[in-house]
Amino acid sequence: MAxxxxxxxxxxxxxxxxxxxxxxxxxxxxxxxAPECGDVMRLQIEVDEAGMIxxxxxxxxxxxSAIASSSLATEWLxxxxxxxxxxxxxxxxxxELHLPPVxxxxxxxxxxxxxxxxxxxxxxxxxxxxxxxxxIVH
Amino acid sequence: xxQLPVYLDHxxxxxxxxxxxxxxxxxxxxxxxxxxxxxxxxxxxxEEAVDYARExxxxxxxxxxxxxxFTSGATESDNxxxxxxxxxxxxxxxxxxxxxxxxxxxxxxxxxxxxxxxEVTYLQVDAEGMIDLKELEAAMxxxxxxxxxxxxxxxxxxxxxxxxxxxxxxxxxALFFTDATQAxxxxxxxxxxxxxxxxxxxxxxxxxxxxxxxxxxRRRNPRVKVTAQMDGGGxxxxxxxxxxxxPGIVGFGKACELARLEMQQDADRLSKMxxxxxxxxxxxxxxxxxxxxxxRLPHVTNISFKYVEGEGLLMGFNKNIALxxxxxxxxxxxxxxxxxxxxxxxxDLAHSSLRFGLGRFTTDEQIDYTIEQVTNTVNRLRxxxxxxxxxxxxxxxxxxxxxxx
Numbered sequence: 149m150a151x152x153x154x155x156x157x158x159x160x161x162x163x164x165x166x167x168x169x170x171x172x173x174x175x176x177x178x179x180x181x182a183p184e185c186g187d188v189m190r191l192q193i194e195v196d197e198a199g200m201i202x203x204x205x206x207x208x209x210x211x212x213s214a215i216a217s218s219s220l221a222t223e224w225l226x227x228x229x230x231x232x233x234x235x236x237x238x239x240x241x242x243x244e245l246h247l248p249p250v251x252x253x254x255x256x257x258x259x260x261x262x263x264x265x266x267x268x269x270x271x272x273x274x275x276x277x278x279x280x281x282x283x284i285v286h
Numbered sequence: 287x288x289q290l291p292v293y294l295d296h297x298x299x300x301x302x303x304x305x306x307x308x309x310x311x312x313x314x315x316x317x318x319x320x321x322x323x324x325x326x327x328x329x330x331x332x333e334e335a336v337d338y339a340r341e342x343x344x345x346x347x348x349x350x351x352x353x354x355x356f357t358s359g360a361t362e363s364d365n366x367x368x369x370x371x372x373x374x375x376x377x378x379x380x381x382x383x384x385x386x387x388x389x390x391x392x393x394x395x396x397x398x399x400x401x402x403x404x405e406v407t408y409l410q411v412d413a414e415g416m417i418d419l420k421e422l423e424a425a426m427x428x429x430x431x432x433x434x435x436x437x438x439x440x441x442x443x444x445x446x447x448x449x450x451x452x453x454x455x456x457x458x459x460a461l462f463f464t465d466a467t468q469a470x471x472x473x474x475x476x477x478x479x480x481x482x483x484x485x486x487x488x489x490x491x492x493x494x495x496x497x498x499x500x501x502x503x504r505r506r507n508p509r510v511k512v513t514a515q516m517d518g519g520g521x522x523x524x525x526x527x528x529x530x531x532x533p534g535i536v537g538f539g540k541a542c543e544l545a546r547l548e549m550q551q552d553a554d555r556l557s558k559m560x561x562x563x564x565x566x567x568x569x570x571x572x573x574x575x576x577x578x579x580x581x582r583l584p585h586v587t588n589i590s591f592k593y594v595e596g597e598g599l600l601m602g603f604n605k606n607i608a609l610x611x612x613x614x615x616x617x618x619x620x621x622x623x624x625x626x627x628x629x630x631x632x633x634d635l636a637h638s639s640l641r642f643g644l645g646r647f648t649t650d651e652q653i654d655y656t657i658e659q660v661t662n663t664v665n666r667l668r669x670x671x672x673x674x675x676x677x678x679x680x681x682x683x684x685x686x687x688x689x690x691x
Contacts, residue, residue: 151601159601165670182688183634183673186595186622190672207672211597215670264689 151212152246158216163223166205168192176269178261186210189218191261193225195269201225201233213251217241217258236262292652295608296645297440297468297586303493309540313533321530322521332532339539343500346542347485348476355501355522356535360467361391363486363501366526367463368395370512371432372404379429385409385417386628388436392465413630414578415444422451426458437466437475441612441625441641442577443586452481461510467491471545472553472583477502483510493646494541498534556644557584559653563642566657570664576626576639585644590635593674594667599640602663607656612639
């Protein structure tokens with residue numbers, strides 16, 4: 149299975165690898181996946197008073213497609229509002245990275261990570277956590 | 287001059303030795319006869335070539351040429367041995383004993399036997415990949431017709447105590463079959479000294495061509511028979527019909543001859559390189575060897591690098607170094623290696639493993655390069671790994687409630 153150029157690029161030059169201070173009130177942290185599954189993503193967002201995501205960082209234990217999906221997610225999150233971030237759909241990631249069917253679950257995990265980070269931010273700021281509906285698989 | 291990519295996946299397959307290819311070439315366009323054509327020189331030449339090759343194959347394992355049946359490879363030999371014995375000895379019993387770390391060609395054939403009304407016991411292995419001989423003894427029954435345990439494991443290189451296993455089988459009147467695909471040509475295998483009744487082997491793991499293998503079937507003490515799985519013209523003493531793959535057989539014979547003559551020097555050279563590779567990689571924190579380090583093939587090492595995932599690792603250098611991983615992502619089924627799981631390895635370590643298989647043409651320069659590339663990639667990926675960060679901070683990851691999807 150050959151990897152797409154974009155996946156290789158994100159893997160070789162990942163964007164936004166790192167850690168934000170999860171103790172800060174305006175930092176939301178999403179930790180999804182499990183070591184037994186071979187996929188763990190930690191995605192963090194830093195949000196300003198206007199609800200705009202000013203910084204995003206990730207760390208991932210997983211294959212090249214998983215790393216690329218989470219790296220891409222952090223790129224897309226920066227500069228969006230928290231509400232806009234909720235519209236990021238895993239199929240957008242699949243299309244952008246040309247993920248084959250067997251790797252679609254990596255993009256799903258990245259979407260889960262985004263939502264988990266947002267919910268964590270919401271919880272810390274006195275907002276209700278959003279319950280996400282079961283998505284329709286394209 | 288280091289030529290890339292470097293091939294370190296010799297457990298998967300091996301390149302043909304140029305001397306093997308040279309031996310095969312005349313049998314495609316010049317001496318192309320059917321070995322079963324009894325009435326003209328084309329057939330006689332082919333038959334002569336097959337006879338010589340058969341002798342070379344037999345010599346490598348201490349057998350008589352009459353005991354060698356040519357097949358399309360080890361998978362077919364596994365099928366013929368297990369189904370062939372099950373069907374031939376049905377009046378004696380229907381019980382087979384094997385173990386959980388066998389190759390799929392054995393395990394899936396056993397599943398077939400179960401569907402056909404047979405009973406199969408799958409022995410567990412310990413953390414080093416060894417079965418418990420007492421458990422084997424306890425599992426033997428009057429209805430046991432076959433014990434099937436591989437000589438050496440393809441993923442971790444662990445060598446089973448074949449002499450002891452065959453003695454137990456014999457004591458209880460059962461036959462002993464071993465899939466010796468990874469062992470033949472790499473370490474000394476002798477069907478008489480080791481007490482083997484049936485043995486599977488293939489050419490492409492020992493610098494021969496793909497598509498040709500053999501099943502050794504003992505003729506004396508005791509005389510073993512198998513029910514043919516391929517019917518036709520009654521070739522190979524009625525045990526495997528089909529026109530013989532003469533060029534393949536010639537290549538197989540040559541590969542066996544070379545292995546017999548060069549096995550010891552290859553093993554000495556390769557075990558030194560393997561030990562050097564292993565020692566260097568174990569300098570990395572949280573790196574673990576899987577399987578027995580004492581009883582294993584000289585050219586294999588399987589190492590887990592905790593907190594980084596196998597496919598991600600391979601991507602760091604797979605354009606330049608060819609390896610295998612026990613990670614789920616590298617298998618078609620998305621399941622991590624069942625062999626590593628049988629050792630009791632946690633799934634996360636199974637996902638983090640790399641298998642190195644050195645070979646006849648591996649050089650020190652290639653090993654140096656591999657050490658450098660693997661070390662750099664492991665370190666780079668650990669910088670990107672949330673698990674590594676948690677480990678460094680002393681977080682107990684067993685206490686975390688993971689949100690698996």
